[in-house]
Amino acid sequence: MGRVSSSSKSLPLSPESAVVWNKSWLIPVFGVLLVVSIAIATALGAVTIPLHTTTRLLTYGLFQLPIDGDERTLATIVYLIRLPRVLAAALVGASLALAGTMMQGLFRNPLADAGLIGVSSGGALGGALAISSGFAVGSSFLLPCATFAGALISAFGVYLFAARQGGTSLTNLLLVGIAMNAIWGSLTTLVLSLAQDYEISRQIFFWLMGGLDGRGWAHVQMVFPFVVIGFVPAFFLSRDLNVLLLGEETAMSLGINVEYAKRLLLVFASLLAGAAVAIAGTIGFVGLVVPHMMRLILGPNHRLLLPGATLGGAIFLVWCDLFARMVIPSEELQLGVITAVVGAPLFLHLLLRQDKTQRNSA
Amino acid sequence: MTDLAFSLDQVRYTPDHTLILADVSLDVSHGHWIGILGPNGAGKSTLLRIMAGVLPASSGIILFEGQALEQWSTRERAKQLAFLPQRTDLSFPFRVREVVAMGRTPYLERWQNESEADERIVEQTMALTEISRLADRNVLTLSGGEFQQVMLARALAQQPTFLLLDEPTTGLDLRHQFEVVDVLTTLVQQGVTIITVLHDLNMAASACASVVLLKSGRVYAAGPPQDILTVEAIRAVYGVDVALGENPETGALQIIPLRATRPTG
Numbered sequence: 001m002g003r004v005s006s007s008s009k010s011l012p013l014s015p016e017s018a019v020v021w022n023k024s025w026l027i028p029v030f031g032v033l034l035v036v037s038i039a040i041a042t043a044l045g046a047v048t049i050p051l052h053t054t055t056r057l058l059t060y061g062l063f064q065l066p067i068d069g070d071e072r073t074l075a076t077i078v079y080l081i082r083l084p085r086v087l088a089a090a091l092v093g094a095s096l097a098l099a100g101t102m103m104q105g106l107f108r109n110p111l112a113d114a115g116l117i118g119v120s121s122g123g124a125l126g127g128a129l130a131i132s133s134g135f136a137v138g139s140s141f142l143l144p145c146a147t148f149a150g151a152l153i154s155a156f157g158v159y160l161f162a163a164r165q166g167g168t169s170l171t172n173l174l175l176v177g178i179a180m181n182a183i184w185g186s187l188t189t190l191v192l193s194l195a196q197d198y199e200i201s202r203q204i205f206f207w208l209m210g211g212l213d214g215r216g217w218a219h220v221q222m223v224f225p226f227v228v229i230g231f232v233p234a235f236f237l238s239r240d241l242n243v244l245l246l247g248e249e250t251a252m253s254l255g256i257n258v259e260y261a262k263r264l265l266l267v268f269a270s271l272l273a274g275a276a277v278a279i280a281g282t283i284g285f286v287g288l289v290v291p292h293m294m295r296l297i298l299g300p301n302h303r304l305l306l307p308g309a310t311l312g313g314a315i316f317l318v319w320c321d322l323f324a325r326m327v328i329p330s331e332e333l334q335l336g337v338i339t340a341v342v343g344a345p346l347f348l349h350l351l352l353r354q355d356k357t358q359r360n361s362a
Numbered sequence: 363m364t365d366l367a368f369s370l371d372q373v374r375y376t377p378d379h380t381l382i383l384a385d386v387s388l389d390v391s392h393g394h395w396i397g398i399l400g401p402n403g404a405g406k407s408t409l410l411r412i413m414a415g416v417l418p419a420s421s422g423i424i425l426f427e428g429q430a431l432e433q434w435s436t437r438e439r440a441k442q443l444a445f446l447p448q449r450t451d452l453s454f455p456f457r458v459r460e461v462v463a464m465g466r467t468p469y470l471e472r473w474q475n476e477s478e479a480d481e482r483i484v485e486q487t488m489a490l491t492e493i494s495r496l497a498d499r500n501v502l503t504l505s506g507g508e509f510q511q512v513m514l515a516r517a518l519a520q521q522p523t524f525l526l527l528d529e530p531t532t533g534l535d536l537r538h539q540f541e542v543v544d545v546l547t548t549l550v551q552q553g554v555t556i557i558t559v560l561h562d563l564n565m566a567a568s569a570c571a572s573v574v575l576l577k578s579g580r581v582y583a584a585g586p587p588q589d590i591l592t593v594e595a596i597r598a599v600y601g602v603d604v605a606l607g608e609n610p611e612t613g614a615l616q617i618i619p620l621r622a623t624r625p626t627g
Contacts (some may be wrong), residue, residue: 110453236472243464245454246516249416249447254520255440255468300454 023298030311034090037315041086041322042078046329049074058083080216088215089321089335090314091223092276093286097313098227098234099272100287101294101306105241106265107174110295113287117158118180119151119270123277125184126150128191128204143207144222144278151274154180159266210283210336212321219279226275230268231310237261238302245300283317283336285343290316293346366428367392367524367555368413373422375408375579382408383579386422395546395556397566397587400576401600406559407448407528409576413557414445414526426524440468444522448529448559450513452501458512459497462488465519484519491515492541507534514542525549527558531565543569567591568614575599588615597623 043054053074060067061079104112115121129135130146158180162172188208195201240261243251248258276283294308317335320342324333368390375383383405390396398406411417413424415431424431427442434442444465452461465487466480476484488494493511496504501512510533517525530546531539539562546556547569560566566573567587574584575591577599583590596604596617603623607616 108451108453239467239470239472243467245452245456246461246464247447247450249411249414250445250450252416252436253414253440253443253445254464255435255437257436295455299460300456301460 024304026298027304027307027311030308030315034311034315034318037318038083038086038090041089041318042082044322045077045082045325047074047077049078054078084217084220085212085215085321086318087220088212088223088279089317091220091227092212092280092283093290093313093315093317093320094310095223095227095230095272095276095313096283096286097290097294097309097316098230098306099269099276100313101291101302101309102234102241102265102269102272103287104291105244105302106262106269108245108247110292112174115181115273115282115284115287117174117177117266117270118154118184119158119273120277120282121181121184121188122154122157123147123151123274124208124282125188125191126153127207127277127281128188131204131207132191132195132200144219147278148274150184151270151277154184155266155270155274159263206334207281208336209334210281210339211324211332211334212280213332215279223275223279226271230272230275233264233268234306234310235303237264238306241265241302241306242300281336283339285339286313286317289343289346365391366425368557369423369425369428370413371423371425373409373412373424374420375405375412375417376420381579383412383419386579386581388574388581388584390555390557392555393550393553394571395550395558395569397558397560397570397573398576399560399563399566399573399599400582403578404576404599405579406576409574410526410528410557410559411445411447414443415439416445437468440520442522443524443526444517444520446513446517446525446527446530448532450509452509455500455502457497458493458499458501458504459484459488461501461512462493462515462519465516468520483521487515487519490545491518507538510534511538511542514545518545523554525554525556527556529559529561532561539565563591563596563617564614567617568609568612591615591617 039051039055039058042058043049043051049057053071057067057071057075057078059065061075061083067075100113103117104110106112124147126149127143127147129150130143135142135146158176162176192201192204195204240251240256243254243256244258244261246254251261252258273287290313291305291309294305294312298304298308317339320338321335323342324335324338327333366389368388370386370388373383373386373388374381386405386409398409400406408417412419413426413431415426415434415436418432426434426439431439463476463480463484466476466483469480470476485494485497488497491511491514493508493515496508496512501509504512510530514527514530517527525546527546531542534542543565546558550556550571558570560570570587572585573587573590575582575595582599583595591606593604593606596602601623603620605618605620607618608614609616
């Protein structure tokens with residue numbers, strides 16, 4: 001029996017015929033950039049510590065080496081205050097960007113975002129409830145727990161409603177996401193308006209704007225497992241994500257277990273986004289802008305895009321948070337404001353440019 | 363191994379109690395080009411998608427290579443059978459060769475990269491479908507017809523024994539239509555079984571060994587085109603009066619549409 005096979009004469013392979021890997025060298029470059037960014041962000045602050053001192057103190061801290069008496073204060077600043085905050089920024093950025101990339105692939109829309117399916121707003125409602133009810137007063141862990149619960153419930157709800165008749169239609173999923181966002185958003189407003197205490201509503205409002213003020217090792221430890229759990233299936237599913245972009249039926253005809261892949265993507269993107277909201281509140285534009293930028297640099301292939309967006313998201317948020325800390329000497333800006341101010345114009349620029357190239361060549 | 367590629371028995375598709383396909387029974391033997399014909403909404407694409415295994419039938423039995431279609435693992439099936447939907451919406455800036463390489467998916471493990479052999483197959487498929495000059499173009503910058511050719515190349519890169527194509531020539535200019543038909547004819551001669559949804563009756567008459575004429579979700583008639591595409595059948599199914607002739611060069615059946623009329627039968 002016959003089978004499609006091309007003529008037996010073998011064509012010479014051009015160097016460009018390598019399908020993806022010609023840009024893979026950029027991944028270690030992003031890795032190095034991230035490490036450098038973390039070191040710089042740890043050195044800078046109200047007290048600026050020379051970079052070599054910072055690096056030395058970080059190394060000492062890493063290997064738990066003894067530190068001289070007069071450097072103890074600096075070591076405390078570097079190791080107990082700044083480093084966990086910078087790492088929290090990196091983890092939140094990585095989570096948001098990776099979740100955004102997965103959602104954009106899942107929804108086959110480069111403008112889709114993890115926030116779209118209502119996970120972020122569900123998390124925000126959980127957090128707002130926890131603050132206003134006084135539940136979050138007990139321990140610094142309780143607020144993240146509440147937001148994470150909200151995010152998971154929201155994701156579960158979206159899936160339950162969207163996946164009714166055997167399969168998950170993407171249009172359904174998006175529409176349910178819109179409904180979820182509306183519900184969670186108005187409930188959050190309700191919680192905010194019902195809060196009797198001005199201090200409490202101010203606290204909720206500040207947290208909703210997003211920030212990393214006072215985030216310590218506890219928060220880093222809390223978010224770290226989720227990032228790791230979210231990472232693994234992401235890389236495992238990169239080929240599925242690529243093929244899903246051709247449409248679900250084509251993906252199915254190429255041997256992809258589409259329902260399985262979609263479910264995994266949904267759950268793990270929700271985990272990542274939920275964990276990020278738990279730590280830092282709602283920070284917009286990271287999950288939208290970073291994958292966009294990375295797609296322009298690395299191309300749309302998820303085998304490079306997923307690690308690229310993860311590293312890029314971490315770098316982006318480390319610098320945004322540094323800017324939030326540094327721009328006004330005695331004050332601290334909200335991180336969500338910074339990412340929106342940086343992200344929104346950049347996003348519009350990318351959008352317009354993409355639109356133009358598409359129209360010119362059409 | 364049976365001698366039937368597909369055997370459909372009483373296949374129905376009735377989502378939400380709407381009758382899309384009713385009791386379709388059909389046998390497809392190996393190594394032929396079968397055309398699925400019929401007016402808009404007759405269920406052509408639905409039938410093709412059900413045969414490709416990307417849409418579950420509501421009831422009925424579909425045997426593919428003598429084995430129930432749903433018992434095939436999606437991956438093993440993907441090595442045998444390639445499916446090209448009517449349209450593909452891709453909004454990400456992949457290069458043409460990357461999209462064609464996606465046809466290699468069923469042959470690759472999750473962690474595996476395309477081997478040199480895979481890349482060679484991609485190159486050869488692009489050469490076969492005459493899109494080599496587009497290899498490094500961003501697919502978002504292609505014309506509709508060029509994109510359609512890329513998608514065909516993607517299906518061919520799967521190296522299937524069975525090729526299920528939904529209107530593979532729609533949107534292509536005359537020359538490219540001929541090229542696609544030539545490529546598919548060559549494949550049939552090599553033993554590949556091809557099933558296409560077609561709108562062009564003349565193309566079906568000249569290229570297909572047999573045609574399946576669908577009307578309102580039922581098989582109106584099936585068999586060799588010269589037996590099936592009669593004036594009466596076309597009037598009954600399409601609601602169009604035609605004159606039949608003969609292609610002066612190939613001798614194939616030639617259908618000349620005259621005027622719209624009311625479907626009969």
